[in-house]
Amino acid sequence: IRYIDDLQLTGKRVFIRVDFNVPLEGRRVTDDTRIREALPTIRRALEMGGKVILASHLGRPKGADPKLSTVLVAEKLAELLGGKHEVIHADDCVGDNVKKQVNDLKAGQVLLLENLRFHKEEEANDEAFSRELAALADVYVNDAFGTAHRAHASTAGMVPFVKEKAAGFLMRKEIEYLGDKVLRNPQKPFVAILGGSKVSDKIKVIESLLPKVDALLVGGAMAYTFLKAQGIEVGKSRVEEGDKLALAAKLLDTAKRLKTPLVLPIDHIVCADPDGKGPVQETPDQVVPADMMGLDIGPKTRAMYTQRIRDAKTVIWNGPMGRFEVDKFAEGTRSVAAAMSINKDAVTVIGGGDSAAAVEQMGYADKMSHVSTGGGASLEFLEGQPLPGIKALETK
Ligand code: 3PG
DSSP: OOBGGGSOOTTOEEEEEOOOOOOEETTEESOOHHHHHHHHHHHHHHHTTOEEEEEOOOSOOSSOOGGGOTHHHHHHHHHHTTTOSOEEEOSOSSSHHHHHHHHHOOTTOEEEOOOGGGSHHHHHTOHHHHHHHHTTOSEEEEOOGGGTTOOOIIIIITGGGSSEEEEOHHHHHHIIIIIIIIIISOOSSEEEEEOSSOSTTTHHHHHHHTTTOSEEEEOSTHHHHHHHHTTOOOTTOOOOOTHHHHHHHHHHHHHHHHTOOEEOOSSEEEESSTTOOSOEEEOSSSOOOTTOEEEEEOHHHHHHHHHHHHHOSEEEEESOSSOTTSGGGOHHHHHHHHHHHHOTTSEEEEOSHHHHHHHHHTTOGGGSSEEOSOSHHHHHHHTTOOOHHHHTTOOO
């Protein structure tokens, strides 16, 4: 893969695929992390004299939808660029008007295209649409790690139709941490922490990580599927039934065969109500009382996981330890974040999605080696699958 600073950009039209799929409340961007993380690439392209064209999707619109216009992001981007660069918004991403706007771009200006997904051809990876996007560019740069698991027109289809291609700095950072420092060359001891609600979402990640890690710590609702698979009483906890129980049992067997500890919670925070209305208790052991739900890992588990994390040299974490949106059930998630943030000798990586949001919200984000901007993308990357958006950049 080539990177943006390997290229000559002076006077060239530089099409940068970014992931500006940010959360919105009304017209307000509530988390601008993904925009901030794209700034180094945007700034470099501008410094190198490129005519910068930015393209992203926003949400999952069915056709054009003003509530999901990238114009909301344009204002935020202009602000984050410190008012030094004019951000022009194009009201489409293809067509004659856009071509004209690209041709009229002056040095230092940025053109942000309208939401790519207003055209269904984007997700369909349509060739004619890919060629239209490609016609806007002399150079293609992909910095949208968060969308790299999608084989869409702007992430894959258009790439062969542009003369030069490269990855941006965010893409480089994501590949460096998730790829080199976690998957390929982790310093040992290497500990993975997986949480979230479903085992079924994490099967491939567990299978991919088990042979590599020294321990895999489990939390969140998925822990109850594993416990139930071992015949432990889990009360009213959220469990995936049926074949998922057999699957959990199989993963436990695999771990045993590999002699990799797959560590489950040894105590829980329980309540009869998932929103914490009613008495909240700690259990003395792994058993959840019949009328209760497990909603967070308990204090003994927190201490055990903290110790494992503090002894590690590489830590990868994906998925909360409990229902952290409710304060009473946030301690498990907070303790993992805190333990990672304190371990300065380790490479600490947050695998995106809910755990990234939790770490951000709890104020630990800047104490980690890396917080991935990918949700689905970082999971698929950790599964060891080649991502279409990265594959497309590989030079033959
Ligand atoms: C994400 O937020 O995970 C990416 O931007 C991809 O969005 P998508 O799941 O709608 O394709």
